[in-house]
Amino acid sequence: MKSKVKLQLAGKSSVPKYRQIIDSIESSLRSGALRRGDRIPSLNELCKAHGLSQDTVLVAYNELKTRGVITSTVGKGYYILNDRVDTKHKVFLLFDKLTAYKETLYNSFKEALKGKGTEQIFFHNNNPQVFRTLIEASSGQFSEYVIMPFADEDALGALELLDQSRIYMLDQGRSRFVDRYPGVYQNFEQDIRNVFAENVDLVSRYGKVVLVIRHEKGHYGEIAAGLRKFCRQHSFALAVENDAGSMPVETGTAYVIADDRDLITIVKKAAEEKLRLGSEIGIISYNESPLKEVIDRGITTISTDFAQMGRSIAQMLIDGKKDHVDNPFLIIRRRST
Numbered sequence: 001m002k003s004k005v006k007l008q009l010a011g012k013s014s015v016p017k018y019r020q021i022i023d024s025i026e027s028s029l030r031s032g033a034l035r036r037g038d039r040i041p042s043l044n045e046l047c048k049a050h051g052l053s054q055d056t057v058l059v060a061y062n063e064l065k066t067r068g069v070i071t072s073t074v075g076k077g078y079y080i081l082n083d084r085v086d087t088k089h090k091v092f093l094l095f096d097k098l099t100a101y102k103e104t105l106y107n108s109f110k111e112a113l114k115g116k117g118t119e120q121i122f123f124h125n126n127n128p129q130v131f132r133t134l135i136e137a138s139s140g141q142f143s144e145y146v147i148m149p150f151a152d153e154d155a156l157g158a159l160e161l162l163d164q165s166r167i168y169m170l171d172q173g174r175s176r177f178v179d180r181y182p183g184v185y186q187n188f189e190q191d192i193r194n195v196f197a198e199n200v201d202l203v204s205r206y207g208k209v210v211l212v213i214r215h216e217k218g219h220y221g222e223i224a225a226g227l228r229k230f231c232r233q234h235s236f237a238l239a240v241e242n243d244a245g246s247m248p249v250e251t252g253t254a255y256v257i258a259d260d261r262d263l264i265t266i267v268k269k270a271a272e273e274k275l276r277l278g279s280e281i282g283i284i285s286y287n288e289s290p291l292k293e294v295i296d297r298g299i300t301t302i303s304t305d306f307a308q309m310g311r312s313i314a315q316m317l318i319d320g321k322k323d324h325v326d327n328p329f330l331i332i333r334r335r336s337t
Contacts, residue, residue, distance in 0.1 A: 089117025
């Protein structure tokens with residue numbers, strides 16, 4: 001039995017045919033021409049009516065199935081499963097790892113997307129094989145792909161498996177991807193320069209600045225570059241240390257710490273040396289978390305606004321925009337400085 005529904009496709013249009021099929025079905029749902037339970041044209045019907053390949057129609061129908069708009073029954077064809085087209089987003093979230101501040105990001109994203117779609121979150125843990133495997137398995141299964149990248153060329157090559165128009169970058173990768181993919185980014189180099197330029201007193205009371213950072217790859221390199229430029233501009237002595245465990249903790253030094261594991265090491269060493277935070281040494285830690293409010297009466301933090309990042313990327317998807325947003329960067333001053 002043929003479907004009574006006629007889908008309208010433009011003969012000459014810059015819009016891909018698979019997208020026209022999706023748009024036509026959604027338009028019919030909004031107008032009421034299609035309702036839940038209605039049968040829609042089969043692959044063969046659409047192919048014959050519009051001179052399309054089965055692959056083109058399958059791309060459109062598979063996306064609609066992924067979003068829960070249509071379903072299929074063997075031997076009977078395709079039917080409308082859900083006539084609400086406002087709930088249209090099925091989002092693939094690929095984070096590097098779960099931390100307290102990434103949980104804040106995820107929760108704000110989920111809250112902002114509520115009622116507009118669903119999300120599934122995965123973690124690559126900076127493992128190239130895991131990254132590639134997750135990308136391969138997700139291809140064609142989601143309406144949007146929100147990805148936290150990392151500095152591995154082979155792994156990033158897997159992005160070519162995805163529909164490029166559906167990729168959004170999150171948090172990292174601004175220097176490499178801002179001209180290619182929309183998203184919400186940290187501008188690591190500029191952020192650290194600006195926050196210290198606006199709060200010079202954080203380090204001016206100390207004779208030396210030490211950046212504690214495990215390596216200078218990817219965004220860590222951008223952090224180091226930004227702090228070097230600030231220190232040169234303001235004539236502060238700067239040292240970069242990659243191993244917190246082997247370095248001394250010395251009075252008259254402001255420590256800027258990128259990794260929470262190194263923060264614990266430095267705080268312990270300061271306690272062993274009986275050095276008072278905020279007077280004899282200063283500590284500024286990357287990324288705000290509730291624990292830093294209470295460690296040694298409070299640790300000063302510099303951090304992107306992870307809650308705002310989650311809201312911004314969710315709203316971008318809801319609005320269908322392709323923006324390139326630099327996320328707000330914050331400082332919370334506490335007794336450690």
